[in-house]
Amino acid sequence: MISNRLLRLRLQRGLTQEELSELSGISVRTIRNLERGQIQAPRRSSIEMLLNALGPEPSAGPGRPALGVAVEWTRLAESGGLVWRGARPPRTSLIGRDTDAAELTSRVAVNRVVVVTGPGGVGKSRIALAVAGQLGHRFPDGVFVAELGRIPAERDRPLDSTMELLANTVGELLGADPEATGRHRLLVLDHAEHLPEATTRLVERLLGEDAELHIVITTRRPPRLPDACIWDIEPLPEPAAAELVIDRVRAGCPSLDLSGEAARVAQLCRYLDGLPRLIEFAAHRLRMVSLPTLLAGGQAVLLLGQDDFAGLPHQRTLAASLRWSLDLLDERHRAVLHRLARLPGPVAVEGEFGTVEAMGILADLVDSSLLLVDRSGPYRYWVPSHLRAFVAAGGLSEPDAAVRRAG
Known part of the structure; x- marks a missing residue:
């Protein structure tokens, strides 16, 4: 443990915490928290400053650096000392996702916010966690995975209450470390589609507070973050x-x-x-x-x-997963989706949905990963086969006449 290593080295050199603080420029509070194990992954710069202040090993002889200690401690910081809190990367292989994984890895490394979107069941969480695992070395101060799926939908409670619950969930995960600002950390916000406004506000706040924090969001519908890099996960060929x-x-x-x-x-x-x-x-x-x-x-x-x-x-059955997405729609969107699911094939906007309102609803359904779009020519829209089967089996109730006319 880093805490045991620091305490042993300080005592070997006969230094008090105050004396080590004066020599290293690291606060007494931080040194105390390190020795108590309350900071599990200190900043690399802090480690280097403490090593320089502690000087050579007593057994190394005058003027000889403590290279063995430095190497061992660096390894500890990069491997065992790296914090990973939350769900781990999948144990099973990711088949057919080499391109997605490679592209996302490069984007997460250079973009502060990356949004991974796609329909339920396409593998957003698995890919995001696999990428986080690949990038662990780029974020030596920790990877933090926040599972948002158990937080009630923001439409079911006041937004301030949802914001408080979301902020507390993420805050407890990240911890209240006085050395946190400026650390190289990766935060994964998993299953955020039911918290679009709360997620947007939280991410904007976190980015403003920490210039080195990178965030990955998995969601069936992306939040409105203008600077975010959006990556769509498509079904497997x-x-x-x-x-x-x-x-x-x-x-x-x-x-x-x-x-x-x-x-x-x-x-x-x-x-x-x-x-x-x-x-x-x-x-x-x-x-x-x-x-x-x-x-x-x-x-x-x-x-x-x-x-x-x-x-x-909401993931324990595929029916529950589909209802999770459908319950986030209003009646107008459900009416249009119901109509599309009953059509024999893809539909062009010009032929069936020519009004501005209907086109806006189509865009929302595509954004919610409930509607597929072919962009190779004139845009054509269709409902995935499994969702069509779900609707045919009565999984989406028939809208009333007034709503059907609005659609």
Whole structure:
């Protein structure tokens, strides 16, 4: 521990905390907190100043630097001394995400705020945590992961109350360290879609308080932060989605051989929109149900009820995950989404939704990751297959006539 190392070295040299403070320029309070273990990851500059003040090892001889201690302490600060608080990076492999991981790694390193967006189940949290793990060496003062999914939606309570709860959650995670300002830390705000205004205000405040803090936000709908770098996570392309099916089946049911089922595996991936979470649910279901049976008559919609007790309450079933997103919509947005889900295919704005209000609603649905858009020509919009199945199964109630006309 850094605390034990500092205390031992100071006592070896016969220095009081006040004398070490005078020699190093580090406050007595900080030295005291370090020795008590209350600062688990001190600034590198503080470590260097203390080492310089403590001088050579007594056994090293006059004028000989304490290189062994310096190397050992530096290693401690960079590895065991690095704080990681909150959820850890995933243990399973990230298949088909090399480009996303590489691009996000470079963006998080140079941008103070990066927003990772995409539909529920696309893997935003997994990718963000994997990137944070890759960048740990760039943030030697700690990686902090705040899980926001358990905080009530800001629309359900006064904004000031939500702000206080959010600020307390993040503040307790970061800690009240007097040396915090100017430290190289990475903060991940996970599942922020239901707290858009509160998240925006908190991030702006944190950026103003600490010039070295970097923040990653995962959300189905990005907050309004003008300087943020936004990275959209797209569903997996078919080859990567098929690879994920095979990988997860091999891990969970090694006796199941899908080598001759390439066409059906591809069909399943298309039906599940290439969303990793749905694919992993499907791979688990294949332990009990054959692939042809799963695909027959759209039976894959049953996956919407597959329990995942490891997730947050709104993630334990795919139906709950979809309701989480739909509950954040007002009636006008639900009406337009219901209408689109009933159409046989993609729709162009000019053909079906020509009013300014309707176009604004379409933009909001795209921003909420509930609507996909093809930008290769005239913009065309469509509802993902799994969401269409959810609506067809009664997961989104029929809007009343007045709301339908408004849509």
